Amino acid sequence: MDNPIRLHWLDPRDPRQPFPPAHLAMREPNGLLAIGGDLSTPRLLNAYAQGIFPWYNADEPILWWCPDPRAVLPPEQLHVSRSLARRIRRRDVEIRFDSAFDAVLAGCAAPRQGTRGTWLGADMQRAYRQLFAEGHAHCIEVWRDDRLIGGLYGVAIGQMFYGESMFSAETDASKLALYWLCLHLRAWGYVLLDCQVYSPHLGSLGAVELPRDLFLERARPAAQRAGHPGRWKFDPTVAE
Structure with a gap:
């Protein structure tokens, strides 16, 4: 039996925490890479510099994406x-x-x-x-x-x-x-x-x-x- 895919959780107390490698993003939904964290400027700049962006609804935790293809x-x-x-x-x-x-x-x-x-x-x-x-x-x-x-x-x-x-x-x-x-x-x-x-x-x-x-x-x-x-x-x- 294949190992289940686990999302990487980001610590909201550590805005400089590294993101996981993009190849670990889920295939369905396409590109979902991490969850949690915060929307501080350091974390957002770190995300965008690596091709990662936040996208989530107001009733959800913060979701981070890097879809394939782009x-x-x-x-x-x-x-x-x-x-x-x-x-x-x-x-x-x-x-x-x-x-x-x-x-x-x-x-x-x-x-x-x-x-x-x-x-x-x-x-x-x-x-x-x-x-x-x-x-x-x-x-x-x-x-x-x-x-x-x-x-x-x-x-x-x-x-x-x-x-x-x-x-x-x-x-x-x-x-x-x-x-x-x-x-x-x-x-x-x-x-x-x-x-x-x-x-x-x-x-x-x-x-x-x-x-x-x-x-x-x-x-x-x-x-x-x-x-x-x-x-x-x-x-x-x-x-x-």
Whole structure:
């Protein structure tokens, strides 16, 4: 009889506790690696630097994941459809970086149509606000007439950007945020935009799946390189 799979428990009193090797993650559910711990900045930075991220519902303990395969979007491979290209050319919105992180979090946390509740609970929001305050998390915002209509946020470690969530209050708003993010990441030399888990929607934008070993082979060295420090600022010339 095979030995049962046991999840690795993390001690909430030790935020610098090492994570188990990624190959020990469960196959079902895909990528579940550890449970427990806390959402302190040291633990989150340690996790992201190793390609691990938290994802859990408010009524669950903290769950840590490293799925196989991994969905990624190389910044230079973003697919711009004809309709999105037309929307970009209209220049009828304003793009801002890092000016309304709390509002972007709230937009991403709002329940989606056909669902109840959100995985982005109060504890998660506090943790990402702290990452933002310390310069590790960033947001891309789409505004119309001083009204936030879409955006996304994620965590930057070295030359890796770990995308977390996006939202749209108008058609294509989150795609516009993704377009401008990819242009900046490409200009700054970032290696990959991590999308975590593949979906047909992400695939239509150019995301692909990499075997976990290959993803980690590319992501971990990139996370050790110098990234783009400080608060991010929108630069329209990256499109030229």
